[in-house]
Amino acid sequence: MIFFILFTILPVILSVVMGFTYYNLIEPPRFIGWYNYIRLFLDDDIFIIALKNTMLFAFITGPISYALSFIVAWIINDLSRTLRSIATVLFYIPTIIGVSVYPMWRLIFSPDAFGYLNGTLMKWGFLREPVAWLIDQNQLLVILIIVQLWMSMGISFLAFVAGLQTIDGSLYEAGVMDGIKNRFQELWYITLPSMIPQLVFGAVMQIVISFSVADVSIQLAGFPSTEYAGETMVTHIMDYGSIRYEMGYASSLAVVLFVLMVLTNRIVTRLLNKVGI
Template identity: 60%
Template sequence: MQAETSHPTVPNLIHTNKPSRLALKWKEMKKSKHHYLLMSPYMLIFFTFTVIPVVFSLILSFTYFNMLEFPRFVGLQNYSRLLLDDDVFMIALKNTLLFALITGPISYIACFLFAWIINELSPKVRAFMTLVFYAPSIAGNVFFIWLIVFSGDRYGYLNGFLMKYGFKLEPTLWLTTEKYILPIIIIVQLWLSLGTSFLAFIAGLQTIDKSLVEAGAMDGIKNRWQELWYITLPSMRPQLMFGAVMQITASFAVADVSIALAGFPSVNYAGHTIVTHLIDYGTIRFEMGYASAIATVLFLMMIGANMLTQKLLRRVGE
């Protein structure tokens, strides 16, 4: 008999070609095509009026463009001029940072606290109080009221009050005295700050699942502050993030309040901000390349503030 030769068994190697990440993404997009179709009108408007202008502004910031001649590439000249030679921009930067550091956190916390308190009221009272707190942010003649309050003659409400009760003998020129301008602008902005963020917080508080509160009570939550930290705030992270973005934008992009109260430009640029500096070069001097550089710096500051806020909000409830 012929000896049988034994061969080692070699396992069958099955080569499976895993689809690439791009292919998986495309498959997922095809599966959700109806969602993308519904989003397409908004995305078209968003890209046309937000993304494309931002990209063009970034490109123009490296050019000299006066609206009459074709843009001329100048490299980093606009940025070096802005950061090294523009003393007025340094004043505007200091005012804007000071304004944002004060009004941003205070207005954000105030929006949430007022929304939290009002949410505990009955529906009819809650609706009325929401209107009362939200009304200043949409009032048309709000600056006219504050101009009367801080009027520099004896007929101004603040001067009249201080002189009536003997705190002052002569009226103070509040809006033309350098040391008073920025504090007044901050006060008025804080009064106007209960806007969209306030409504978003009210809506977020209305959507919190009551069963979470009951479960938290069973797990050892003993008071309203623990309930706020461990249940309320984590449950409304999207609204908190939206409110933070709105407050950051409002605090860094202040201009209307400064122009309406202190004039344009204000005394010794005491109320000058980055946005008023941008308006000066963009709509008065028509130095669009330089104005684009100012806008780019402001845009990067807002992105940095948003990233910092996101990191802080991730720690809520820990």
């Protein structure tokens, strides 16, 4: 509880308080009221880009990663213990090695003819000249979303694998006696209701991960990216907090991101409750 208060509750409270101040780490914080939030919504064009990109990441990678994590976990659940362990490692490993393979992705999307994607497309006649994939603002966000999806089967996936292993097998036997005829009825009437804690945990974690995208943008698109095409809320916070040292403004950005996460979490929880999960 002490660690939770010191490293979770207290930073959130301090961010809310600091959001109403001007603080540059040198001078004492100066109360300026709602100025940071007015500036944020009315005078910061980059914030609007970051907000749009973050919402795209959240509403594309979030649901797709959540669904893929559960489907893959469900499919491999019936494998033998050894095969299931191997499959779990194979699907989870991109999350572990994600940072180390960014050079591979940069090589794939290299802007010259030696890049794997450009070279392949030019060889097959789809392109006449190389495309600067990671510089072209029209292509950049799509590429970042694809890479993020590849890396997104993380904690939620492991929670689903573990949850499926805890379901009592006698429930499926009873289901057959009660008229369940196929795997999908089994999934809907037994598996999902039996995994309520894991499903809720997975949803919360997926929301946090999808809203806090930053590394993939920094590593592939640069910091800042071309015309801020890959800017997200977290990279915008890093810009003002770690580079410009406008800690008050960075705190107001963090508060907005926190509110977005909380609201999305409430919406997702209600949707799960509506379908009886």
